[in-house]
Amino acid sequence: MDNAKPASSDRAPSHLFYQSRLRRPLVDRAEGIYLWDQNGKRYIDGSSGAMVVNIGHGNRHVIDTMKKQMDKVTFAYRLHFENEPAEDLAGRIAGYMPEGMDKVFFVSGGSEAVESCLKLARQYAVATGQAQRWKVISRFPSYHGGTLGALAVTGYAALTDPFTAMMKEMPKIPAPTAYLDRDNFSIEERGLRYADKLEEAILAEGPESVLAFIMEPVGGASTGALVAPDSYYGRIREICDRHGVLLIHDEVMSGVGRTGKFLGGDHWNCRPDLIALSKGFGSGYSPLGAMVAPSRMVQPVLDAGGFQHGYTYAGNPLACAAGGAVLDEIERLDLMGNAAAMGDLLKGELVMLSKRFPFIGDVRGKGLLLAAEFVENTVTMQPLAKEKNAFQRVIDIAYDKGLIIYSRRTRGGVEGDHFLVCPPMIVTREQIGEIVAILDDTLQDLASELNLPVNR
Ligand SMILES: Cc1ncc(COP(=O)(O)O)c(C=O)c1O
Known part of the structure; x- marks a missing residue:
């Protein structure tokens, strides 16, 4: 019953509420890259949920490992006991990190991982006689989480506007959207110019007051998998070093293999001071996240009386057993290699679609963190009229056809439209073909509905 109607119609009112009134089927x-609703309709999980289920659904090894752990102990509070799954997982994660990043602090999600980075950075500054440093510069657009601290460094107007009065506003610099620029500079020169905006901001704020800079090495939903020019990454490190500013990489979406390397930043051999992980880390089998930090930052904080921060469920044995088993599967099945190869294939297919559907103005991303952006005009890169709501329509049309993709407004949450295609890292060549066929059909319908051009 692959094409049955979704099970969302005729449903009783619910006591649940989400962000909007939209109802979805139960x-x-x-299993694998597929989900089924209660009417038997099948969906391809072309966004791995919210770029979470990196190893695919229903993985036997992870489920069996979790069951075994549940029979032993599911929860033991970290102030009362240490546990083996947490110890093992921390050691394995440290092995994947840039040199010196040897300390792992577990949390249960991406916002918690980002909050932890902000708070460790601040406590490190206080413990080392730099208490005047508190400003965290970030990029616009960006997304770092929904809690008020993570939101203060998020650049996405629709999400932040209602809360600005309640937050300590943090300085923002433009995200490196070099693909939009129409000037005579080379792409690498543009990369340096975007990085230099960080230095300008540090100088304008007063370098002695700036604590950190936070960025997604490969962008997530807010930018549509934005990749900076190669020149950007090294220059950012230099600028941070010059001014004693800590560099935080938010790898919540780009980390744990999705881009074809363990960290998004590994594509440029980045050396951040703090790293936030989540999403694919637990792959949806358990809420799980982590902050990774170097001993040189952790020790002074512990010496000064301890890290004044933590979450009840952090580092529980069940979540960590799930994380360890997810890592087993990433290694056993060479899922990073597959993400790189299938990512190249899928990106090539998206580029082909952009030839047929010239309202696709840009295709970008790395590995299986990929996005396509819609524009009105591919020369000026003027976005589509926002009233068309193309970002919403594209996912709804695809959903009806049994393909789940993810979308957002591209330009700061205000205008612009993109969709992300990020299937689980187990995706096969044949399944990429299946995804692309439905996407083609979807874009055809979108073009008819919104009166957008199609090349035959
Ligand atoms: C880059 C990035 N950081 C942080 C978060 C927040 O993670 P969570 O929703 O698990 O709190 C997200 C979620 O989408 C993200 O993409």
């Missing part, structure tokens, strides 16, 4: 089961 999920029944999931």
